[in-house]
Amino acid sequence: MVFGGIEAGGTKIVCAVGNRSGEITSKKVIPTSAPEETLMEVKAFFSHFDLEALGVGSFGPVDLNKESDTYGTILNTPKTDWKNFDLLGRLKGDYQIPVYIDTDVNAACLGEYRYGAGKCVNSCLYITVGTGIGAGLVQDGYTFQGKIHPEMGHVMVPRHSDDSFAGCCPYHGNCLEGMASGPAIEKRHGNKGYLLSHDAAVWEIEAHYLAHAIVNYTLILSPERIILGGGVMKQEILYSLVREKVSKLLNSYVDVGNLNDFISAPALDDEQGVKGAITLAADR
């Protein structure tokens, strides 16, 4: 049996076909343009396969409330072409097979949970730190949703004492995404993160915000593992800086075990999203 997975991002759509063992047999990356055009290309790709079911990890906000009239619809996104687009309804119409939808970060978390850095634990949080910041939680094999769905990248964090940057989140200014995303680093320091590798102050500040958010996620969600990925985390020194600060802030109040295991890097090399999307379909 083969299953389809779609990782629907703001700039690209990754489509793949795979099995229950996490093997991908075919994959295609399609640039995200207007819904009609994009989904025609998606359909052309999947038309070569006899799929059992399809899973989608979508950019958002997306309505995940199964009791809602707009379940599976993209909500108030800055990508105006996709605003109020009934993604789930359209895919169900296109394929006439079961289609399952979740957030992009929940799908990525599910991929890591099943096949990657979370495969030895019962619950894990996957955080991506890049152009934006988002996080998804899987517990006992299920992704955690809520009334709409979590938007964990926008949590409020205490300011670093040496940091006067106002923050760049258009909604909240100095929330986590406003202070610690890739664009926040670039706006604060005048250069992209990868060009600032040797500037310790940059990463001290970055680790401060990530650590405070991770402490809050830990105290609120009590996950067994935290997987920290995304473009900004290519700066590998961040892992040790974040672990050190998390340890200091938690001050042994909760036992998270070995910090090197508790806060770890992803294992699926940017395929966690689409593998998780396939898992959404294969698991049901």
Add this chain to the structure above:
Amino acid sequence: MVFGGIEAGGTKIVCAVGNRSGEITSKKVIPTSAPEETLMEVKAFFSHFDLEALGVGSFGPVDLNKESDTYGTILNTPKTDWKNFDLLGRLKGDYQIPVYIDTDVNAACLGEYRYGAGKCVNSCLYITVGTGIGAGLVQDGYTFQGKIHPEMGHVMVPRHSDDSFAGCCPYHGNCLEGMASGPAIEKRHGNKGYLLSHDAAVWEIEAHYLAHAIVNYTLILSPERIILGGGVMKQEILYSLVREKVSKLLNSYVDVGNLNDFISAPALDDEQGVKGAITLAADR
């Protein structure tokens, strides 16, 4: 069929007997002393009833990991008599009926969810602001646990610009509990909260911390309703101050509906804990 409920707190243990409709037919409050002495009194109370099952909402930290060897044991508490006490094992031995355990705040949340301010929604968060601060989440009828369990009262919150109080949490200093619990108000302002009713600056600062925490809970857990209780919330002006600040901080980024409904007062008049404990038993 009658069910037993125990709300086990650090200063008192509330025992009650009730039914599936949320009616309490008998209740007794026992001061919390050493485990043997306290549990003998608990047993004496319940010996008059033919219980189907028993539910316990316990102070913590308590091990809620069903796969753990110490499942149902009180962990590292400052109440040294109770440290490493196998509460679940002892109660199972005492009563020979099914016994279900959860945190005190999860039980209280379940009580409000089933019979109180959360009975019209599918998920709610119950926050208690008193000597300490804690919160529990119920979603689709189930309490949310984690690897150990959440400790939401200790999240980190941005400092209020007019506040120089160091914080009084013995573990984290200036976490939410360190900045906004009853003892924090008393230490910061030199007087108990209820004697400071007319000092607007006190409640402005208090609302600042509560609102920041509530915004983070909302973004991380996406609950349908937040029920805000505990002794400090007797200062009723806090509700409108907190709602106003939450609205400003969220800045319409997520749609929480009418804020007067979203952030509401408890409805069970200090019986949410024991009613929730009975529900833990009656629901299984």
